Amino acid sequence: MxxxxxxxxxxxxxxxxxxxxxxxxxxxxxxxxxxxxxxxxxxxxxxxxxxxxxxxxxxxxxxxxxxxxxxxxxxxxxxxxxxxxxxxxxxxxxxxxxxxxxxxxxxxxxxxxxxxxxxxxxxxxxxxxxxxxxxxxxxxxxxxxxxxxxxxxxxxxxxxxxxxxRPMPKDAKYLWSEPHLPKVLPCVEDINELATILNENKNITFLCGAGCSDAHDDVVELAKRLHAPIVHALGGKESMEGNNPNSVGMTGLIGYESGYYAMENSDVLLILGSAFPYKAFYPQKAKIVQIDIKPEALGRHTQISLGIVGDVKSSLELLTPKIKQKENDTFLKSALKHYQSTVETFDKLASGTSKEGLIHPQYLTKLIDKYASEDAIFTCDVGTPTVWAARYLNMNGKRKLIGSFNHGSMASALPQAIGAKVSAPDKEVIALCGDGGFAMLMGDLLTLVQHTIKAKIVIYNNSSLGFVAIEMKAGGYLSDNTELTNPDFSAIAKAVGIKSFRVEKPEELESRVKEFLAFDGAALLDVTTAKQELTMPPKISFENAKGFSIYMLRAIINGKGDELVEVARENLIR
CATH class of the missing domain: 3.40.50.970 (Thiamin diphosphate (ThDP)-binding fold, Pyr/PP domains)
Structure with a gap:
């Protein structure tokens, strides 16, 4: 039959x-x-x-x-x-x-x-x-x-x-052979033109995205020849941040000031495998060249002088031998100095001491980064957890970072941690969840229990849709409808059979993070973080500044002056 x-x-x-x-x-x-x-x-x-x-x-x-x-x-x-x-x-x-x-x-x-x-x-x-x-x-x-x-x-x-x-047809059979992804080689004429551009111009900056995932060494080798700063988009953080002497950080709304200025002050911006969408962060005067495996991605978000279809690795293997070693490294040194200054500024914000007894989310993320294994897999919800992951998780070539970086959906961190842990049961998997995103699919804590999935769940519990509130303030609006009345998430986890921890004081956090990560099984860490923490972009537009001023005026007029005090206390008093 x-x-x-x-x-x-x-x-x-x-x-x-x-x-x-x-x-x-x-x-x-x-x-x-x-x-x-x-x-x-x-x-x-x-x-x-x-x-x-x-x-x-x-x-x-x-x-x-x-x-x-x-x-x-x-x-x-x-x-x-x-x-x-x-x-x-x-x-x-x-x-x-x-x-x-x-x-x-x-x-x-x-x-x-x-x-x-x-x-x-x-x-x-x-x-x-x-x-x-x-x-x-x-x-x-x-x-x-x-x-x-x-x-x-x-x-x-x-x-x-x-x-x-229904029954299959009598003669039905399957003959399966594993398909293999092809290399996409660029046009030689395009590579020659790009080589001329890079050899003839002085200040070169790279913008690297997810398309560089298998080309880390190739990108770094080319950058060394050109003394080019390497900026990464969020999708390129996993592959390009670690083991990279030319790295100057990320750009974009949640990026580093150093990344933005390395692009803005370049003569040529070379985009490698990135679909970075934010037009305001592209340089105004630089010549822009883009290499991407997808033809439809070329010039989608900014005007380009040259677009090359090809995978990044194959393209750079053809390009690099044609590039002359540059002698002047002034531009790179300046960008690296700016990057170091930016890192030091961010590190100061990740302090475990608070005059107000607040737990800053930067500090929580820095501790997770410090005590997580060297090959950990991180997932993060959109909004502020993605900001803190982008700024405080250090990728080293072994770690992985998963998020809804293109689609931008809430509630992705918990389910992605479930999938990642089942796929790689021997790796440490840590979900960085916003309280709003976590609550959306909270029922799948039961999936961890039912299938004995040993993922670790961190909740940034600030009782707010934090990033939405920041966007509203920047637009000059009162952050109405962003407050969340949350339960004790650790108690919920305990009720379904998951080891749980709750931290409300900064002095208790480090020991609890170590205990949480060391536990052999699924665990949840519920941390009450500062509610009004600001995530300042590397480029502040006049509209942003104007909008925040309007928000402050509206807050006072509408009797919400206490909210302004809270913003000041959490961001100015450390």
Whole structure:
């Protein structure tokens, strides 16, 4: 007797090397769940929310470098996957999403839970197809897997639950071979033109992004020849910050002043594998050249003098031999001096002593960085946890940093820590969670317990949507609707069986951080951090300054002068 579609599905996934599927089962997934159980080669990783499943799959793919799989049942079940899949898609990690559907005979009848997932998922996928006939299955499934791997994105297969139970065609078979990512070599004429530009100009600065992940040594070698400061975007922090004598920090809204000025004062800015989106931080007078593996990325966020299609590593292997060693290193020395000054300024803000008895989030992050293992994996929520991670976590070539850096979704840190820890069980995994983001998917603390996942969860508990409040102040608005009434998160963790710690005094923090990280198992650290901590960007516009002044006036007029006192106390009195 032929396998049904569900068993064919399970066997091919096992052949591909899939070890687990993240999701929540439901009646339209019963056939697949049953086949997975009978086959016994793929684990079902049940979560408490499908969004968690998608985020976890993305982190699983990021850490393993291989295809990960998530699934959601018909209607609301697979709809809950969408936000996490958008993050996976924009991050460029290979994920296969299985969106089961209502009975095929009921499609188009406004049936219970009916949606049109084949349309809904198109914007967050490189491939999305509805299966309506068993004959489609071999080529649709294999195509979906290959596209996800080769295009580094999300593939979605939409399949009615009843179709999973139908037999495969008699002659159906799978023949799987692992696809390998190609090198994308640049045009030689473009490389020659770039070599001329770099050799003829004086002050060169690099801006490096996630596309430099396999090209660290190549980038540093070229920078040494040019005496070029290396600035990184957030996506490039993991690969370019460590073991880099030319590093001058990050740029952007949450970056370093030194990074901004190294770009602003350059004659040529060479963008390497970065989709840095903030136009205000690009230099006004420099000639800009961009190398990216994606043609559509060239010139997307700033005007460029030359755009080169190619992967960074292959491009620099061709370029570097053509570059003459520069003698004058004045520009680099100035940038490095500025960087050191910026680091010292940030370090002063990460003090464990406070006249007001406050725990500054910078200090918490610095301690996490100090006591975390040298190959730790960090995840961080958007907003202020990303700011502190960007400024106070030191990447060394072994550590990893995962966040929703392109999609910008709240609530990513906990589920990404779940996926990362399962993918790399021998590595220390630490989630840096905002209190707002953590509360959104807090139910998946139970996933840690159910699957014995030994991730560490840190909560920056400032009872506020902190970054949103800062943006409102900078715009001249009162930070209304950003305050959060929080529970004792450590008590909640304890209630579900997770070791927990709560810290409210700065003098207790260091010992608790050490105890928390040393615990052999899942643990949660709930820290009450300063509420009005400011995250100042490296470039303050007139509009920002004007907006903050307007906010202060409005605060006084509306009887919120105490809020101004709190801002001053937390940021000026250390």
């Amino acid at each position: 032929n396998d049904n579609i569900a068993m064919y599905f399970a066997k091919l996934l096992a052949e591909v090397g899939i070890k687990r599927i993240w999701g929540i089962t439901g009646d339209s997934l019963n056939g697949l769940s049953d086949s997975l159980q009978k086959l016994g080669k793929i684990e079902w990783m049940g979560t408490r929310h499908e969004e968690t499943a998608a985020f976890a799959a993305g982190a699983d793919a990021k850490i393993s470098g291989k295809l990960a799989v998530c699934a959601g049942s018909s209607g609301p079940g697979n709809l809950h996957l969408i936000n996490g899949l958008f993050d996976c898609h924009r991050k460029g990690v290979p994920v296969l999403a299985i969106a089961s559907h209502i009975p095929s005979s009921e499609i188009g009848s406004n049936y219970f839970q009916e949606t049109h997932p084949e349309n809904l998922f198109k914007e967050c996928s490189v491939y999305c197809e509805l299966v309506t006939n068993p004959d489609q299955m071999p080529h649709v499934l294999e195509t979906a897997i290959r596209q996800a791997i080769l295009k580094k994105g999300v593939s979605v297969i939409v399949i009615p639950g009843d179709l999973l139970l």
